[in-house]
Amino acid sequence: MASLSIAKIKAFKPILFVIGQFMFAARILLLLSSLAICLFLHAIWRLFTPHSPWPRLFLSTVSWNSGVVPKVVGPRIKENVFYASNHISWIDIPTISAATGCTFIAHSGIAEWPLIGWLCRLNNTIFVTRDDRASVAKQIETIQNAMLEKQPITIFPEGTTHDGQSLLPFKPSLFQALVNAPAPILIQPVFLTYGRHNHKIAWLGDEPAPVNGWKILSRIGPATATLHFLEAFDPSQYECRKEIAAEVRRRIGRAMEASRPVSSIV
Numbered sequence: 001m002a003s004l005s006i007a008k009i010k011a012f013k014p015i016l017f018v019i020g021q022f023m024f025a026a027r028i029l030l031l032l033s034s035l036a037i038c039l040f041l042h043a044i045w046r047l048f049t050p051h052s053p054w055p056r057l058f059l060s061t062v063s064w065n066s067g068v069v070p071k072v073v074g075p076r077i078k079e080n081v082f083y084a085s086n087h088i089s090w091i092d093i094p095t096i097s098a099a100t101g102c103t104f105i106a107h108s109g110i111a112e113w114p115l116i117g118w119l120c121r122l123n124n125t126i127f128v129t130r131d132d133r134a135s136v137a138k139q140i141e142t143i144q145n146a147m148l149e150k151q152p153i154t155i156f157p158e159g160t161t162h163d164g165q166s167l168l169p170f171k172p173s174l175f176q177a178l179v180n181a182p183a184p185i186l187i188q189p190v191f192l193t194y195g196r197h198n199h200k201i202a203w204l205g206d207e208p209a210p211v212n213g214w215k216i217l218s219r220i221g222p223a224t225a226t227l228h229f230l231e232a233f234d235p236s237q238y239e240c241r242k243e244i245a246a247e248v249r250r251r252i253g254r255a256m257e258a259s260r261p262v263s264s265i266v
Helices: 002-045 054-065 092-100 108-112 116-122 133-147 173-178 195-201 209-217 241-259
Strands: 068-073 081-085 103-107 126-128 153-155 186-193 223-229
Touching: 002 054, 002 209, 054 068, 054 092, 054 116, 068 092, 081 092, 081 241, 092 103, 092 186, 092 223, 103 108, 108 116, 108 126, 126 133, 133 153, 133 173, 173 241, 186 241, 195 209, 195 223
Parallel strands: 068 223, 081 153, 081 186, 103 126, 103 153
Antiparallel strands: 186 223
16 A cells, blocks of 8 residues: 555655746746836836836745745834845845845845846845955945935844754944944844645755756745744943844744644754
């Protein structure tokens, strides 16, 4: 009986693979169509006003067309706020943007990616080079200038993607922009989880970007991305960037622990 069950599972694998290929092709077609429509409308919009909603709307379509449905938990601060979230995969970016309309702080290397870098600039992405100590002051000034705009800013303080089950050490350098901030601002930690789909979506190690993209876009069925907006705090109450980073990590870590099933904690 066991052999028969295993045989049935193996028999279904080719079918699931074919369905996955179809899902991938369909989602790519939807993404390209959404991109073309949003770029066209963005160009027309910019003829009348510098503020266009279409970059954000396109990122929303990326999330939904990829089968990822954002779900917001907790009250979200909408202005004068700096979000700090754990990081699982590239799909986090359109998912968080779809829910908040934020811009992001990203590594400068992404600015050179074909098409992606250009799309990031349309959404006012702030590019930084974390390893370039000589330009840290300039980068902090750039971030602080962006704080004066109404668009919220999101940072991934782990500096890279991870499995969604634990946290990497936080990189505190960019929190320096919140020390003596140019305007009153709050930090709101965000705990992001795809629940049981975390391991299928996570972008880990040396996995090539196209492989992770195929893994996400070929999935069968939707995945819920739950964004837990945690209690915000005033960074001016902390003495330095390391204390701010530690407080953000503590709050996200506590929310991560609380989300685990009781059976996995015992």
